[in-house]
Amino acid sequence: MSHPRGTALGVKITVLGKSPAWQDAGGACSGYLIEEDGVCLLLDCGNGVFGKLREVHDYETVDAVVVTHLHADHCIDLIPYSYALSYSPRARSFPRSRPTLYVPPGGRDVFRQIAGAWQTPELVEQAFCLIEYDPVGRIELGPLTISFHEVPHFIRTHAVKVTGATGSFTFGADCCPNEALVEFARDSDLLMLEATLDQPETNGHRGHLTAAEAGEHGREAAARRLVLTHIAADADLARARSEAERTFGGPIEIAHEGAVYTV
Template sequence: MKITVLGKSPAWQDAGGACSGYLVEEGDTTLLVDCGNGVFGKLRQVVDYAEVDAVVVSHLHSDHCIDLIPYSYALSYSPRARAFPHPRPTLYVPPGGRDVFRQIAGAWNTPELVEQAFCLIEYEPAREITLGALTITFHEVPHFIRTHAVKVAGPSGSFTFGADCCPNEALVEFARDTDLLMLEATLETPEEGHRGHLTWAEAGAHGRAAGAKRLVLTHIAADEDLDRARVEAEREFGGPIEIAVEFATYTI
């Protein structure tokens, strides 16, 4: 299994960067996890977007899904759109996702843009999805809106993406013994009041508690003190960690 980081920024994308997007390839199967700001352009540098088998969206914040709009335009109206294979890529969105995309695209009078470009399915978080040799499972994690961590398992091992969340035991159990764990590490210090994100140190502690074999911090701005973020995460994780950058690849 090969995982390529297409975007790793928080809600404001880095200069030249992109928000949440992770390409998973296993044999002839290609899966995109999240499609935030700037991800579609990065995707086109790596694979043919028409050959992606499925897209899975962890939650409906714009930095995790808004590039499904240009993706939909490409599938529907690009010069080669008529020649694309059918069925189109499958798009798995959280419950309520169909209405959200109808509202977004409806602002310019094309409410069914996304569901006409993709085979749109609102996933049931308790059920697994089989995609070629891959199995995709979900677990709800605490964030500002309904959000799901995503685990992709294949013959060679497992990749777990924690999505956006505050500290929680559910994620630790869901990611137990995963081969590659990508955790958001948006913050240097915790938010005040209602929380929705992890700090650098908390991400390291969650990775250690889960027994992850490899930990990568993501959803962290490039203009943070990344050296200190690494030190704090490694102290809690108990070993070396990595910080995601666009086009970094990981093989399981």
């Protein structure tokens, strides 16, 4: 649960979901709850994340949601989240301020198309205060500063850095190997990178990282701590850890639902 405003406990990151595009049994796709000084940010809201959020936090008191990109495993649970904010018994009885939803440019139209398939095109923007963020801008959310950097993926995608009073957390989103991410993540206290693949894509069209590549990016960025995410529970996790530690040059961790990190 969130702490009362005024308590300086650092930036707390809770893993709600870390699966790749297919969620683990009992798991969820991309979703990370970030809290500091009573302010609450949800980073990504993929398959299964809304239910995981409800286990640890009141969804109506989330201040903002930030979406890295518009693949389903990073945003599709905004649909049930929107239904809860709009139509649950609590919503009908006690109307509250809408959380702010920050989406990449073009996100408003994407959600209108998704929800429009069942004749409710404005579902998401009525539930949230929807804003298409400026990828070169910053968002100030209480003690948290949120910044973005575009990274190469199959669609337009942004790595996200969240900086608080005591440290910084960088989430690489989904991407292929790239120097832009290294520079953006420079000196992060906690760097969380995807490790979807056991081997690089063979068709020449790269969109994801291997564990070894994630470790190399972490080392080049001089990250103080590296966590692998976006990796299936039935992958060879021992091998992934070994390869990432070899290229990172030190111990790494592998994300799991419920894991909590503080910076």
